[in-house]
Amino acid sequence: MLKKIFVTALIFCVLTSVAFAADKKPKKSVWQPELLVGLFGNVTQVGLKVSAPCIMIDPASKKTLKKIPADKNFVVDFAQMKTAAVEIRPEKILLKDLHTTIDGRKYFGGVRVNKGKSSLTVINLAPVEEYLRGVVGEEMSPAYPLEALKAQAVAARSFAMKNRGRHEKDGYDICATTHCQVYEGFEDFDIVNKAVDETRGEVLTFKEKIADTNFHADSGGMTEAVADVWGTHISYLVPVKELLELTAPWTMKFSAKDFSSRFGDGFGDLKSIKLSKLTVGKGSGDRTSSGRVKSAQLVGTKKTLTVTGADLRRKFSLPSTLFDMKFSGGEVVFTGYGRGHGVGMSQQGAKSYAEKGWKYDKILMHYYSGTKLKKLY
Ligand SMILES: [Zn+2]
Structure with a gap:
């Protein structure tokens, strides 16, 4: 219903803008929405x-x-x-x-x-x-x-x-x-x-409606399903492979004390971390199909917590959720790849495909597979 209202509103906006433009009598070729x-x-x-x-x-x-x-x-x-x-x-x-x-x-x-x-x-x-x-x-x-x-x-x-x-x-x-x-x-x-x-x-459309064109800085090797980030499945925002893997590597370290303190007094001191090893494009119980962290288990002296990758990213300002996580020598070390949520087009990926000779429409169809390029005006 909301979608219907929105589409009606959008058509109305476009029509009123056209009407307004018509009042001013510009040449058709120069008309554009405001x-x-x-x-x-x-x-x-x-x-x-x-x-x-x-x-x-x-x-x-x-x-x-x-x-x-x-x-x-x-x-x-x-x-x-x-x-x-x-x-x-x-x-x-x-x-x-x-x-x-x-x-x-x-x-x-x-x-x-x-x-x-x-x-x-x-x-x-x-x-x-x-x-x-x-x-x-x-x-x-x-x-x-x-x-x-x-x-x-x-x-x-x-x-x-x-x-x-x-x-x-x-x-x-x-x-x-x-x-x-x-x-x-x-x-x-x-x-x-x-x-x-x-x-x-030119815009991208899906089933005659303008598509959601999320993008991010660098996927690190494979893009992410929108459903694994925001919960709603969209058929053209699913994981796709990149030309290059393990791009934009990053490392972040935290002392065990600092790490533990971010989970409150009830957690105690960190004893161990349970998270499967990262392989780009390989999902598992605790990783999404692109390899990003779905959740990790943190064992504390007072409590064991299951924390989502998104929560870890937020809490520690991590560049992405495509990472490995190790606890040793009193330190927690995150080793990851990519920057951003990973949904839709990777800008770094678009750059590498363009350098390979791909045209923009081919790049767009790679990241938003199933959409159509349409000229609105
Ligand atoms: Zn805004």
């Missing part, structure tokens, strides 16, 4: 500057409140705002060609300011393709090969389009942090721009 990206809140004023002449409108009535000249600093102030929100849009050029400086930082597109009970929420009004120019280089290194960056652009676009409205209660679509996708505004890397332009409008 995103409301929440930047920050809890302020009583925000300093702004636009790169071209703009109008300030009341988004509810669509009435123009005033004209804003280019390249002049101005302030939107809580005490002086008479409408529940204001939007600043270009007067003559397309939104994608406008840049807005918000509290000293440059962003693509315009701005929307929502007035709350006692403070303002500042939102970047960004066309999706421009937003991606800022996101792709934050989520993946611009030093990576073009085809890996193109795969990242499709994954990031799919995420943005699928999650429009995720922050509806906050008054915007998505936020600019790791909770959604990291976006720090204007960026201009040639290779990132190329990756975005060459995949314009």
